[in-house]
Amino acid sequence: MANVIVWIVWCGAAFACIASALAVVSFSNPFFSALALIGNLASLAVLYLLLGGEFVAAGQVLVYGGAVMVMFLFVIAYLGDRTQEAPWAGGPSWQAVGTVLAAGAILAEVIVALALTTGGHLKHEAHIPRSFGTPASIGRLFLTDHLLAFEVTSIVLLVAAVGGVVLGSHARTLEDDARA
Amino acid sequence: MNAAAWICLLLPLAGALAITLAGERVSRRGAGYLSTATTAAAFVAAIVAFADMLSKPPAARPHATTSWTWLSAGRYHFGLTLLTDQLSVFMMLIVSGVGALIVAYSIGYMDREDEERRFFAYMSLFVFSMLLLVQGGNLLLLLAGWGMVGLSSYLLIGFYQERESAVRAAKKAFVMNAVGDATMALALFLLIQHTGRLDYGGVFAASPHGGAIANLIALGLLGGAVAKSAQIPLHTWLPDAMEGPTPVSALIHAATMVTAGVYLIVRTHPLFENAYVVEDLAAGLGAATLVMAGLIALVQVDIKRVIAYSTMSQIGYMFVGAGVGAYPNAMFHLMTHAFFKALLFLAAGIAIHALAGEQDIRRMTGLGRTMPRTRLAFLAGSLALVGIPPFAGFFSKDSILAATLDRGWFGAILFACGLAGTFLTGLYTFRLFFVVFGREGDAHPHLHGDAEGPFSMVSTVAVLAVLSVVGGWIQFAPLWTPLTTWLAPVARPISEATSWEEAASSAAAFALGLAGIWVAYAAYAARTVRVPAALPLLEKKFYWDELYDLVFYRPADLVSRALGRFFEQPVVAGSIGEVTQGFRVGAGEVSRAQNGLVRSYALALAAGVAVLAVVFLSVR
Amino acid sequence: MHGPDVAWYLVLAALLFVTGALGVLVRRSPLIILLSVEIMLNGANLALIAFARRLGHEDGQVFAIAVMAIAASEVVVGLGLIVAMGRRHVELDVDKLRTLRG
Numbered sequence: 001m002a003n004v005i006v007w008i009v010w011c012g013a014a015f016a017c018i019a020s021a022l023a024v025v026s027f028s029n030p031f032f033s034a035l036a037l038i039g040n041l042a043s044l045a046v047l048y049l050l051l052g053g054e055f056v057a058a059g060q061v062l063v064y065g066g067a068v069m070v071m072f073l074f075v076i077a078y079l080g081d082r083t084q085e086a087p088w089a090g091g092p093s094w095q096a097v098g099t100v101l102a103a104g105a106i107l108a109e110v111i112v113a114l115a116l117t118t119g120g121h122l123k124h125e126a127h128i129p130r131s132f133g134t135p136a137s138i139g140r141l142f143l144t145d146h147l148l149a150f151e152v153t154s155i156v157l158l159v160a161a162v163g164g165v166v167l168g169s170h171a172r173t174l175e176d177d178a179r180a
Numbered sequence: 181m182n183a184a185a186w187i188c189l190l191l192p193l194a195g196a197l198a199i200t201l202a203g204e205r206v207s208r209r210g211a212g213y214l215s216t217a218t219t220a221a222a223f224v225a226a227i228v229a230f231a232d233m234l235s236k237p238p239a240a241r242p243h244a245t246t247s248w249t250w251l252s253a254g255r256y257h258f259g260l261t262l263l264t265d266q267l268s269v270f271m272m273l274i275v276s277g278v279g280a281l282i283v284a285y286s287i288g289y290m291d292r293e294d295e296e297r298r299f300f301a302y303m304s305l306f307v308f309s310m311l312l313l314v315q316g317g318n319l320l321l322l323l324a325g326w327g328m329v330g331l332s333s334y335l336l337i338g339f340y341q342e343r344e345s346a347v348r349a350a351k352k353a354f355v356m357n358a359v360g361d362a363t364m365a366l367a368l369f370l371l372i373q374h375t376g377r378l379d380y381g382g383v384f385a386a387s388p389h390g391g392a393i394a395n396l397i398a399l400g401l402l403g404g405a406v407a408k409s410a411q412i413p414l415h416t417w418l419p420d421a422m423e424g425p426t427p428v429s430a431l432i433h434a435a436t437m438v439t440a441g442v443y444l445i446v447r448t449h450p451l452f453e454n455a456y457v458v459e460d461l462a463a464g465l466g467a468a469t470l471v472m473a474g475l476i477a478l479v480q481v482d483i484k485r486v487i488a489y490s491t492m493s494q495i496g497y498m499f500v501g502a503g504v505g506a507y508p509n510a511m512f513h514l515m516t517h518a519f520f521k522a523l524l525f526l527a528a529g530i531a532i533h534a535l536a537g538e539q540d541i542r543r544m545t546g547l548g549r550t551m552p553r554t555r556l557a558f559l560a561g562s563l564a565l566v567g568i569p570p571f572a573g574f575f576s577k578d579s580i581l582a583a584t585l586d587r588g589w590f591g592a593i594l595f596a597c598g599l600a601g602t603f604l605t606g607l608y609t610f611r612l613f614f615v616v617f618g619r620e621g622d623a624h625p626h627l628h629g630d631a632e633g634p635f636s637m638v639s640t641v642a643v644l645a646v647l648s649v650v651g652g653w654i655q656f657a658p659l660w661t662p663l664t665t666w667l668a669p670v671a672r673p674i675s676e677a678t679s680w681e682e683a684a685s686s687a688a689a690f691a692l693g694l695a696g697i698w699v700a701y702a703a704y705a706a707r708t709v710r711v712p713a714a715l716p717l718l719e720k721k722f723y724w725d726e727l728y729d730l731v732f733y734r735p736a737d738l739v740s741r742a743l744g745r746f747f748e749q750p751v752v753a754g755s756i757g758e759v760t761q762g763f764r765v766g767a768g769e770v771s772r773a774q775n776g777l778v779r780s781y782a783l784a785l786a787a788g789v790a791v792l793a794v795v796f797l798s799v800r
Numbered sequence: 801m802h803g804p805d806v807a808w809y810l811v812l813a814a815l816l817f818v819t820g821a822l823g824v825l826v827r828r829s830p831l832i833i834l835l836s837v838e839i840m841l842n843g844a845n846l847a848l849i850a851f852a853r854r855l856g857h858e859d860g861q862v863f864a865i866a867v868m869a870i871a872a873s874e875v876v877v878g879l880g881l882i883v884a885m886g887r888r889h890v891e892l893d894v895d896k897l898r899t900l901r902g
Contacts, residue, residue, distance in 0.1 A: 024832075047809065056849060063872060075883060109790060126856030142862060168880050
């Protein structure tokens with residue numbers, strides 16, 4: 001019984017995931033694209049939960065959805081109408097065709113690779129303890145095995161923050177630059 | 181002792197280099213003096229070598245010195261070897277002696293020419309090349325000298341560069357000699373293949389006796405000799421070579437270079453004796469040439485061309501002598517011919533110089549009165565050429581004729597040709613003498629006051645005149661043969677004439693020579709016999725030039741023109757344009773990928789990833 | 801509980817990735833391109849977490865969290881650039897920004 005529920009949830013989340021991803025790349029209004037991305041993030045959080053990553057799912061919703069997407073919406077609102085555009089127009093003629101071909105090729109290759117390399121190996125899942133994916137165990141890993149990644153990531157965040165401030169400061173226009 | 185041989189060889193080269201490098205720092209006359217001095221010093225060195233050789237017993241006389249190994253390839257080693265033996269010393273004396281006289285003469289002849297220094301540099305280069313040819317100890321050095329005398333000849337024939345006829349004549353000489361060089365090179369290749377060496381000591385013993393290979397080798401060498409000595413069929417370049425200055429004609433095309441072919445045959449006579457057919461062929465070609473050249477000389481109107489055909493004819497005699505195996509006789513005639521032919525050319529040169537370049541004998545009249553000393557010199561040379569005793573030609577030419585009697589029916593034909601040639605020689609030589617140096621006729625408008633020429637010209641001509649008289653007295657076969665004795669160890673004759681044959685041939689030749697002189701006197705001096713109109717056959721020099729033009733030049737011209745039109749223009753020249761066009765178009769196409777759009781570059785990235793994924797999947 | 805194998809999640813992740821790539825290559829507005837990049841990153845994250853589940857280690861999840869942090873920083877810088885462009889009235893069309901042209 002639980003199996004069926006899991007399957008149903010999975011299918012729903014997967015469908016929502018793909019549909020929202022397609023929506024992101026197809027809407028001409030960026031505001032709607034950003035909203036579709038929020039939907040994508042939510043469905044992904046559900047999938048993470050199904051995979052036993054509680055902390056990651058929470059982090060996804062809080063960080064991605066709560067911070068990153070808010071930033072996006074702010075900027076889209078700030079820039080307004082200037083960001084409208086038709087999706088498939090523009091560029092050289094071979095751009096669209098080449099894109100579909102390349103993307104399709106990569107997709108096919110990944111699936112083939114999966115089928116060839118793994119065979120039946122992916123059928124068996126490892127047995128996981130109850131503490132799999134809990135904040136405690138993730139935190140322990142961050143501070144022991146992956147300490148370097150932790151520290152480097154924090155530095156990157158610092159740099160990005162500083163960069164954001166620099167880029168956003170001194171609303172200098174082109175006229176200002178010309179006069180200088 | 182061999183220091184003397186090396187000094188003799190290298191002095192003219194040093195002279196040529198000095199004149200070349202000094203450029204304008206040496207005066208024009210100075211270049212002449214330098215060239216003469218080095219050649220004369222080379223002559224002195226040759227005398228030293230000769231004297232040293234006299235002091236040794238005959239068996240010990242040949243002496244080869246190698247300065248270093250020039251070519252070393254696998255098991256073939258060729259050294260820079262000088263061979264000093266009886267034959268080479270003989271030639272060294274002639275080349276350097278007559279050369280020194282002629283170079284001294286040119287100081288006066290080429291005075292006030294624009295490019296005297298170049299002339300004397302070339303002359304010294306030539307003397308060096310000829311000495312290298314005769315002194316070389318292996319066939320490779322001989323070939324090197326051979327080529328270099330060809331080069332010097334080309335440079336000197338085309339000395340008057342502005343004259344198109346001179347340039348063409350130089351090219352013609354060089355190309356014909358190149359044919360001979362090619363056959364000689366082929367012969368040398370065969371020799372190397374079959375014997376593995378080229379030095380005179382070894383190659384003659386090791387070469388095959390008889391058979392096709394021996395014939396081919398001898399034939400190749402004969403080809404080179406025929407080209408260099410202007411015998412049939414490679415003779416047409418010699419009359420045209422008269423475009424060069426007269427001293428050049430004297431030195432190169434009379435005394436030394438054209439006799440190199442004879443020297444070659446005598447030097448490599450064992451190879452020729454291994455191929456009797458080719459030796460007979462050489463004699464036959466010589467006989468044919470001497471008759472043909474004599475006939476043509478009868479109708480020529482350019483004084484230098486008459487003497488050139490005479491040279492061709494006399495070398496025919498030498499080829500006959502070498503071809504029947506009478507090597508010392510051929511060399512003897514080579515020596516006396518050098519004396520009197522140079523004399524004739526230089527005396528003619530005095531006349532030409534005095535008349536400011538006039539060479540047509542129909543206009544060179546009355547010189548007998550105005551230039552008596554030149555007339556005397558020319559007379560001496562002419563008598564020597566015809567073979568009137570006691571002048572030099574008598575002793576040398578008749579001994580060749582006598583040797584041919586030793587050879588059966590073929591020798592008889594050669595003998596007949598030789599006698600006919602003697603008659604013709606008398607006729608054309610004295611035709612020239614009576615027409616040019618006759619007593620009557622008006623003085624030429626260009627005649628200078630001081631007609632006989634400067635001291636350098638007169639003195640050298642005088643020396644040569646004396647040599648033409650006494651030069652033959654070194655051998656009076658069969659009574660007194662020091663020359664044959666001297667040369668015999670290196671060139672043993674295979675035909676010896678008996679005293680009876682010698683006497684008979686001498687008498688016959690003498691008689692015919694006198695007959696020729698008498699006919700010439702009757703026709704051109706006393707005017708008692710009317711001269712018939714010249715045959716077109718003779719005037720056109722037996723149509724050899726026309727034949728070569730038809731057989732070689734025209735087809736080659738046609739082929740090259742066709743190739744130019746059908747292959748070179750469309751394919752080669754067109755392809756260059758097409759290659760650049762293709763590059764331009766291709767670059768245009770490729771540059772379209774650089775459109776500046778980030779999206780396109782990203783697409784390229786994605787496509788690359790797709791390809792790489794396949795690669796990684798397939799290569800485990 | 802069972803449910804789909806890890807393989808299904810991986811195929812889903814591939815689909816997400818390719819869709820994001822499609823968006824990057826086709827759209828002209830830098831904002832949308834940035835959003836598409838986010839989708840690609842999310843696809844990668846899904847794959848990481850699926851493998852973490854399969855192998856029983858949480859290293860994949862740690863990696864995914866790091867990716868999230870880096871993605872956030874990148875968005876900060878990218879949006880800052882876009883805002884700067886907007887302030888200078890540069891047209892927000894990737895095709896118009898051609899100074900890379902050779």
